[in-house]
Amino acid sequence: MLTTALACAAALLALAAFAAMFARQPWATQVVYAACLVIAAISLVAGATHLLASTASENLVLPLGVPWLGAHFRLDALSAFFLLVVELGAAAASLFALGYGRHEEAPQRVLPFYSAFLAGMTLVVLADDAFTFLLSWEFMSLTSWALVVSHYRVADNVRAGYVYLVMASFGTLALLLAFGLLAGPEGHYAFAQMRATHPSATLGALALCLALIGAGSKAGIVPLHVWLPLAHPAAPSHVSALMSGVMTKAAVYGFMRIVLDLAGTPAWWWSVVVLALGGMTAVMGVLYALMQHDLKRLLAYHTVENIGIIFIGLGLSLAFEAYGMHSAAALALTAALLHVFNHSLFKSLLFFGAGAVLTATGERDMEHLGGLIHRMPQTAFVFLVGCAAISALPPLNGFVSEWMTFQAILLSPQLPSWGLKLLVPAVGALLALSAALAAACFVKAYGVTFLGRPRTRRAEAAVETDRCSLAAMAVLALLCLLAGILPGLFIDALAPVSSALLGARMPEQMGAQWLAIVPIAASRSSYDGLLVFAFIVISGTLAALAIHRLASDRWRRAPAWDCGYPDANPAAQYTAMSFAQPIRRVFGSVVFLARETGEMPPPGDTRPARLRVELVDPAWDWLYAPLAEAVSATADRLNRLQFLTIRQYLSLVFCALVALLLVLAIWS
Amino acid sequence: MVLIGDFLIQGAQMLLVLLLAPLFTGFVRKVKARLLLRQGPPIIQPYLDLVRLTRKDVVLADSASWLFRVIPYLVFAATWVAASLVPTFRTGLLFSWSADLIAIIALLGSARFFLALAGLDVGTSFGGIGSSREVMIASLAEPAMIMVVFTLALIAGSTQLSTVAEFMASPQVGLRVSLGMALIGLVMVAIAENGRVPIDNPATHLELTMVHEAMVLEYSGRHLALIELSSSLKLILYVSLLACLFVPWGIEAAGAALPTLAIGIGAYIGKLAAGGFLLALFETSIAKMRVFRVPEFLGVALMFGLLATLLRFVSGSF
Numbered sequence: 010m011l012t013t014a015l016a017c018a019a020a021l022l023a024l025a026a027f028a029a030m031f032a033r034q035p036w037a038t039q040v041v042y043a044a045c046l047v048i049a050a051i052s053l054v055a056g057a058t059h060l061l062a063s064t065a066s067e068n069l070v071l072p073l074g075v076p077w078l079g080a081h082f083r084l085d086a087l088s089a090f091f092l093l094v095v096e097l098g099a100a101a102a103s104l105f106a107l108g109y110g111r112h113e114e115a116p117q118r119v120l121p122f123y124s125a126f127l128a129g130m131t132l133v134v135l136a137d138d139a140f141t142f143l144l145s146w147e148f149m150s151l152t153s154w155a156l157v158v159s160h161y162r163v164a165d166n167v168r169a170g171y172v173y174l175v176m177a178s179f180g181t182l183a184l185l186l187a188f189g190l191l192a193g194p195e196g197h198y199a200f201a202q203m204r205a206t207h208p209s210a211t212l213g214a215l216a217l218c219l220a221l222i223g224a225g226s227k228a229g230i231v232p233l234h235v236w237l238p239l240a241h242p243a244a245p246s247h248v249s250a251l252m253s254g255v256m257t258k259a260a261v262y263g264f265m266r267i268v269l270d271l272a273g274t275p276a277w278w279w280s281v282v283v284l285a286l287g288g289m290t291a292v293m294g295v296l297y298a299l300m301q302h303d304l305k306r307l308l309a310y311h312t313v314e315n316i317g318i319i320f321i322g323l324g325l326s327l328a329f330e331a332y333g334m335h336s337a338a339a340l341a342l343t344a345a346l347l348h349v350f351n352h353s354l355f356k357s358l359l360f361f362g363a364g365a366v367l368t369a370t371g372e373r374d375m376e377h378l379g380g381l382i383h384r385m386p387q388t389a390f391v392f393l394v395g396c397a398a399i400s401a402l403p404p405l406n407g408f409v410s411e412w413m414t415f416q417a418i419l420l421s422p423q424l425p426s427w428g429l430k431l432l433v434p435a436v437g438a439l440l441a442l443s444a445a446l447a448a449a450c451f452v453k454a455y456g457v458t459f460l461g462r463p464r465t466r467r468a469e470a471a472v473e474t475d476r477c478s479l480a481a482m483a484v485l486a487l488l489c490l491l492a493g494i495l496p497g498l499f500i501d502a503l504a505p506v507s508s509a510l511l512g513a514r515m516p517e518q519m520g521a522q523w524l525a526i527v528p529i530a531a532s533r534s535s536y537d538g539l540l541v542f543a544f545i546v547i548s549g550t551l552a553a554l555a556i557h558r559l560a561s562d563r564w565r566r567a568p569a570w571d572c573g574y575p576d577a578n579p580a581a582q583y584t585a586m587s588f589a590q591p592i593r594r595v596f597g598s599v600v601f602l603a604r605e606t607g608e609m610p611p612p613g614d615t616r617p618a619r620l621r622v623e624l625v626d627p628a629w630d631w632l633y634a635p636l637a638e639a640v641s642a643t644a645d646r647l648n649r650l651q652f653l654t655i656r657q658y659l660s661l662v663f664c665a666l667v668a669l670l671l672v673l674a675i676w677s
Numbered sequence: 678m679v680l681i682g683d684f685l686i687q688g689a690q691m692l693l694v695l696l697l698a699p700l701f702t703g704f705v706r707k708v709k710a711r712l713l714l715r716q717g718p719p720i721i722q723p724y725l726d727l728v729r730l731t732r733k734d735v736v737l738a739d740s741a742s743w744l745f746r747v748i749p750y751l752v753f754a755a756t757w758v759a760a761s762l763v764p765t766f767r768t769g770l771l772f773s774w775s776a777d778l779i780a781i782i783a784l785l786g787s788a789r790f791f792l793a794l795a796g797l798d799v800g801t802s803f804g805g806i807g808s809s810r811e812v813m814i815a816s817l818a819e820p821a822m823i824m825v826v827f828t829l830a831l832i833a834g835s836t837q838l839s840t841v842a843e844f845m846a847s848p849q850v851g852l853r854v855s856l857g858m859a860l861i862g863l864v865m866v867a868i869a870e871n872g873r874v875p876i877d878n879p880a881t882h883l884e885l886t887m888v889h890e891a892m893v894l895e896y897s898g899r900h901l902a903l904i905e906l907s908s909s910l911k912l913i914l915y916v917s918l919l920a921c922l923f924v925p926w927g928i929e930a931a932g933a934a935l936p937t938l939a940i941g942i943g944a945y946i947g948k949l950a951a952g953g954f955l956l957a958l959f960e961t962s963i964a965k966m967r968v969f970r971v972p973e974f975l976g977v978a979l980m981f982g983l984l985a986t987l988l989r990f991v992s993g994s995f
Contacts, residue, residue: 379800380740380800382742382743382744382798383742386743389742389744393744397787397790400786400790401783401786402783402786402787402790403776403780403783403784403787408780408783412779412780412783415779415823415836416836418827419827419830419831419836421990422831422989422990422993430990430991431987431990431991433990434824434827434983434986434987434990435983435987437823437824437827437986438820438823438824438979438982438983438986441819441820441823441824442816442820444819444820444823445786445815445816445817445818445819445820446816448786448789448790448812448815448816448819449812449813449815449816451790452790452793452794452797452808452812453809453812455794456793456794456796456797456798456808457797460742460744460794460797460798460800461740461797461798461799461800462740462800523775525774525775531774532835532837532840533834533835533836533837533840534777534830534835534836534837535774535775535777535837536775536776536777536780537774537775537776540772540775540776541758541775541776541780541784544754544758544772544775545751545754545755545758546754548753548754548757548758549750549751549753549754550750552750552753552754552757552903553750556731556899556902556903559731560728560731560732560899561731561732561733561734561735561898561899563734563735564734564735564736564737564746564898565734565735565736565737566736566737566738566739567736567737567738567739568738568739569738569739569740569799569800569801569895570736570738570801570894570895571799571801571802571803571804571894571895572803572894575801576801576802579800581802582800582801582802582805583797583802583804583805583806583808583809587805587809588797588805588808588809589809590809591809591810591812591813591968591969592809592812592813592816594969595813595816595817595969595972
């Protein structure tokens with residue numbers, strides 16, 4: 010299976026070269042995306058086979074890269090799961106792009122990088138030594154950067170690309186240092202050697218912090234998330250879906266590989282850091298999302314929230330593992346992994362929907378949309394499924410993983426540490442808050458974009474999107490429902506991963522009565538998505554039948570009632586900004602220092618009244634702006650070093666040499 | 678045999694809440710009217726309203742979509758499923774394991790999600806104001822409710838509602854600080870979730886302060902009937918929840934013989950009457966608050982829930 014996956018990655022790279030040569034041909038778009046779809050599907054089957062058959066891990070060393078090291082690759086349960094997530098997202102995006110890509114004005118800027126980007130993500134999850142991992146990681150970053158700036162004439166995209174590049178190189182630097190620490194003075198760069206040498210507690214802790222910075226900045230942990238809402242929406246929509254739904258998962262993979270696999274036994278306080286960051290990320294992400302009125306940016310910010318939920322699960326798993334509670338750790342880890350899978354499904358679906366809206370109307374701004382459910386009924390339906398799934402509504406899949414995270418939280422009073430006893434309930438409250446706010450966020454996103462009356466001509470003239478795009482979205486929506494009503498199937502498939510990482514797994518689920526899931530014991534908690542779904546369908550249908558048969562089934566159309574004062578002007582509807590106003594006032598006034606100033610013209614003046622909303626972005630204004638200032642001030646100071654004489658340069662080099670030798674002498 | 682009996686009891690429970698829900702709403706209205714020295718409509722008025730509404734034509738706004746017509750059925754189904762999973766007169770319901778307390782809350786969340794979408798569907802300003810306020814209230818009420826659930830789950834060692842109710846009925850519970858806090862929190866959440874005074878006024882129309890009524894303003898005929906029935910169901914769900922968790926006396930354990938079920942049903946109806954009377958008394962003695970005082974009210978509920986959970990995390994004896 011490993012060779013199949015590597016062959017697929019190589020095929021994608023070859024395809025990238027092919028696309029670079031022929032991208033300008035009219036047939037290139039279809040050929041490249043169709044080839045990507047086929048290759049991703051093959052790779053997907055390879056990953057799924059490995060995971061479901063739970064075979065032993067496969068290793069392969071190729072004579073590439075650093076001469077004495079070679080390129081190590083490995084397919085174990087963890088990488089097989091993430092390979093599945095990556096390739097599923099890639100296949101769906103390629104299918105979507107078969108339709109969506111036809112509207113691309115400059116395919117030569119997208120096609121080569123697209124298949125190279127897929128290859129990069131595949132190689133990240135397969136790499137088994139630090140050099141190959143970092144090389145693939147950088148390759149993934151650079152190709153996705155090229156996709157972000159593919160529409161380079163838009164000034165915002167260029168800025169997004171710049172911020173992304175800075176953050177990505179910073180993150181890779183942190184990862185490089187983390188691997189350097191784990192490799193030790195002998196330079197054991199292969200993961201197998203790192204695993205064999207158990208690092209000391211201090212080294213492990215340092216590696217954790219660096220992994221949090223390195224992988225966390227790629228995943229979008231607050232406050233390292235700032236590039237994400239700029240870069241993800243800037244790319245073409247199928248790439249946005251890949252970046253948000255899949256590339257962030259590759260970052261989660263990097264974090265898990267370093268922290269759970271390579272860095273040795275966790276100390277209890279590791280989980281404190283991860284839990285606190287996860288809780289903050291979840292709530293801040295969704296609050297940011299609620300303040301947006303650009304559909305794709307809202308979705309990108311919402312990715313930040315979901316990454317927070319995943320990290321809460323990982324943090325709980327670390328806490329349980331530190332105290333040797335292996336079955337609880339397996340529950341928390343499975344919850345996090347299931348959320349990884351679920352999020353890759355519904356976030357890709359939602360970005361595809363946003364892409365379909367963008368093609369149909371040319372608009373990303375929700376304030377210019379509305380009423381699309383009449384023009385694009387099928388897109389509206391699948392987008393609704395995605396919204397319900399991401400809002401953690403039963404019986405869809407988002408609810409299952411959040412429910413399992415809650416169950417893991419309810420096990421944590423048994424943790425002996427006081428810090429965790431106080432932190433975990435607070436994190437639970439943050440998780441509950443973020444779930445409730447997510448529902449509010451998607452009522453807004455769906456209600457303003459698809460419901461109501463069209464706010465502009467372009468929204469009025471929208472037409473339904475093409476078949477390929479619809480097929481991609483329908484497949485993902487179906488998977489959302491399937492993972493929601495048969496969660497046991499997916500939980501059992503994850504068992505090899507937690508067995509490999511923690512030495513424990515959740516109990517077998519498919520044997521439970523009526524396909525319910527029972528994380529710990531039947532008397533403690535259980536949930537049956539299938540039955541809940543069946544009950545809802547049956548009682549809704551019964552109610553409809555009974556009322557239509559026994560009472561009345563007539564209906565007629567009339568103007569809206571609106572308490573007797575209907576306003577024909579569509580601008581009188583609620584907008585995204587006004588919908589979020591109560592929440593902005595309650596939460597935003599604290600978090601973003603939101604201020605509203607109304608400007609009322611005096612009587613007789615015919616100017617319209619204006620309401621201005623000012624928000625402070627705490628991450629930019631309090632962290633990055635001072636940091637950028639400090640960097641440029643330091644650069645100004647150091648500018649003098651450019652104009653020294655040769656003697657001064659030589660003495661600088663000499664001093665550096667002496668200092669390094671001194672350090673070495675003291676160190677050993 | 679046992680399975681058939683269980684099926685019958687589950688079915689009886691589903692029908693019981695469905696049939697009692699309008700009666701309970703009518704009862705609360707009647708008591709409120711009497712407390713205000715008014716005659717009030719007859720106690721069966723909600724049934725008459727439902728019958729009248731289902732017979733009328735549905736008048737759909739021109740801009741309403743297919744979703745607008747589906748939502749009443751979805752909301753009703755989700756609320757009914759949630760309500761039929763709360764033990765009323767007997768614990769150990771046949772399907773109680775299919776959704777625990779967290780799932781019941783999430784089911785109500787689904788109903789609210791779709792109702793808020795319905796408020797936005799026609800594209801009127803009243804619908805929008807109702808939806809946006811509803812989600813603001815929910816964004817605080819839901820976490821408060823989850824924290825209350827955490828407290829109860831930690832006390833009973835389960836999130837399974839039947840197990841929790843049985844544990845609460847057993848003598849090993851006793852008086853606990855965390856239980857008291859959870860009770861206060863749950864009552865506050867119940868008031869907010871059902872749109873009762875002082876959060877919202879279920880009896881007003883044409884006022885800028887209204888939330889739930891503004892959201893469903895465009896509904897008519899059988900759709901409106903279903904939505905009214907769903908809100909009655911939601912009210913009876915919360916009262917049943919409070920009854921089975923905090924006043925568990927008289928509730929029958931799983932496997933009780935048929936004659937004792939009569940006692941269970943009698944006790945349940947008695948609890949409903951007491952709950953309805955207290956609700957009416959509370960509503961008549963308090964004024965509605967401004968909409969932006971609601972976050973403070975719910976913030977208190979959230980703090981109670983969080984504090985109770987923290988106490989349970991710190992020590993098992995609270």
